[in-house]
Amino acid sequence: MRDIETVLFDLGGVLVDWDPRYLYRKMFKDDAEMERFLAEVCHPHWNHLHDQGMLSFANSIPDLQHRYPQHHDEIAAWQERWPEMLKGAIDRTVGILEDLKKRKKVRLFALTNWSAETWPHALERFEFLDHFEDILVSGQEKLAKPDPRIFDLAISRFKLNPRETLFIDDSERNIQQARELGFITHWFRDPVKLQRELIEYQLY
Structure with a gap:
């Protein structure tokens, strides 16, 4: 012992x-589309870079919105509605x-x-x-x-x-x-x- x-x-x-799906199930009608978003747009490594202090929302959110304009609102929600992931x-x-x-x-x-x-x-x-x-x-x-x-x-x-x-x-x-x-x-x-x-x- x-x-x-x-x-x-x-x-x-x-x-x-904590799970971003608690938020994004409210925003996506289709689970497969939600999973693609979490795998390819606001993906785990992107989130890890925030945890690591290497990215700030002030820079990362506009950058993703520029690259994925079709998901403008969903990307903004990562910051604006983050407590809903808890x-x-x-x-x-x-x-x-x-x-x-x-x-x-x-x-x-x-x-x-x-x-x-x-x-x-x-x-x-x-x-x-x-x-x-x-x-x-x-x-x-x-x-x-x-x-x-x-x-x-x-x-x-x-x-x-x-x-x-x-x-x-x-x-x-x-x-x-x-x-x-x-x-x-x-x-x-x-x-x-x-x-x-x-x-x-x-x-x-």
């Missing part, structure tokens, strides 16, 4: 249910976080890929973020997972020992990188499996 002193949470997909908190995982906070057995931090421009929406909406000692936001640091430098920054800023830190993320690539850096990892699929593992680690 490995001793765990710290739990480092990802947010999106673990504690927050379905809400993943309550079962938030409950786990709250229980860990009450038990006071581990330190709690978060490491999230999130645009600096949309981060204020999260701070305004999710009270559970106060449970963390600190949160490292990719868009504010201009680094994003799985870049090992953002893990190194978390180690330095939060004073972590990776071998005593459980990192929880829903991205396999992020988990693989964290594991290479010596973190104990949990590839998040659902809250029940997470709770079972925390029980095995005697944290729950």
